[in-house]
Amino acid sequence: MKPNDILYTTALDQNGKIIHVNNAEKGSKYYCPLCKNEFILRKSGKSGKGSRRPHFAHNELTPNCTPEGVLHYSFKKMLISLLEKYKNENISLIMSWKCSSCEHTNSVILLQRVASIKEEFNLGVCRPDIALLDETGKVIAVIEIVVSHSPEEYALDYYKENKIVLIQINLETEDELLMVEEKMCKPSIVEFCINPNCNAYVLYEVRRKIIYETAVCSNRLHIMKKCFIGVESVFGRQKSMEFIDDEIEEAKSNGVNMIVNKNATIPKFICIQCQRYRGQFNHSRRF
Ligand SMILES: [Zn+2]
Ligand SMILES: [Zn+2]
Ligand SMILES: [Zn+2]
Structure with a gap:
């Protein structure tokens, strides 16, 4: 259009x-x-x-x-009401996107650390459409709604220098006013990434740590070790099951028996003892 x-x-x-x-x-x-x-x-x-x-x-x-101006304005107002509602009612808003630098598919719980939502918040050099602030008053992320004007270069630089995550929502038709939530959950651009091999990971100070836990194996016979990645960032804490090679090696050396298939990113955890006795147990059998 x-x-x-x-x-x-x-x-x-x-x-x-x-x-x-x-x-x-x-x-x-x-x-x-x-x-x-x-x-x-x-x-x-x-x-x-x-x-x-x-x-x-x-x-x-x-x-x-202009109609573009009204589309921008109304979308912004409707998005702010939606975010306020989610924050006040403590509903998780999961935002997902593909990183433009490394293609990793990311998702974060958008409002986990957000204490206030500000419209046209004055950052000195610019006023983003919507700013998300933590409880100390620091701007975690900004949401820019783009109909015809992309954010200025100096604003983008400012966000990067201050480790403020840019979330950009591009609008093309007025029908998108009926899809405010969908557009927020799947924005056009997010300058943030939890893949440790990506530049954005270093820039936005993401931390990853393997967290070990014990579980009962699927045959309910043995105690086994499992793990996940605890990710900490401006968006708060989240769990990830996507391991990079170094993390798989580290987990294995700590006694986790896991395999990651080439085409699957989510690993399988295998009970060391049942694997040894494979064939003797009916997998559908319940104990
Ligand atoms: Zn008018
Ligand atoms: Zn990335
Ligand atoms: Zn077992």
Whole structure:
């Protein structure tokens, strides 16, 4: 979709609440979220060739207000409400993405360490759309919503220098206003990575540690040793089952019997004793 195909699909209702055109009704008053001028609802009810999608239009010509600007503004407001809700209700928001430098698929629990969410927070050199702050008031990450303007180079440099993780959400159509959560869970760019072989790992001070635990083997006969990677970063603590070669070696030398198949990243832990007696036990048998 070309930028000039974007329509106004959100408005403020009489209570100042952002409303999507799908939920708008003829006869109610609506206002532009950005310039606050009056909107008229264009909803013909007809569909098919030649009829435009339902949208709002300014009642009077407003030269400095654009649909892209409103898309940006409304998405930002809706995303802030969503993040506030998740934070207040303590719901985990898992954000996943593929690292642009190393292709590693990452996921983090976005709000684990977040104490406050600020709109247009003043960082001196720039004001990111949304800033996520920890309890000491330090900015952990910023969310930039991009419709037509990518963040400036000096802002990107500032984020890197201050180890602030950039999360970028690119928007192309106004339909993405109906997918705020999906866009947050799968952003376009995240400058952060938990793969120790990646540059971003060093830059953002991620720490990894093998954590050992004991478990009963799948035949429920023996105690065996298992492990996982404890990852600590600005996003808090998380568990990872993706080991790099050095970590597999280290775990093995500490008595963990594990194999990682070439095409699978998640290892299998094998009971040393059952393996020796393989064939004598029916695997579906329960004890
Ligand atoms: Zn306007
Ligand atoms: Zn990476
Ligand atoms: Zn066993």
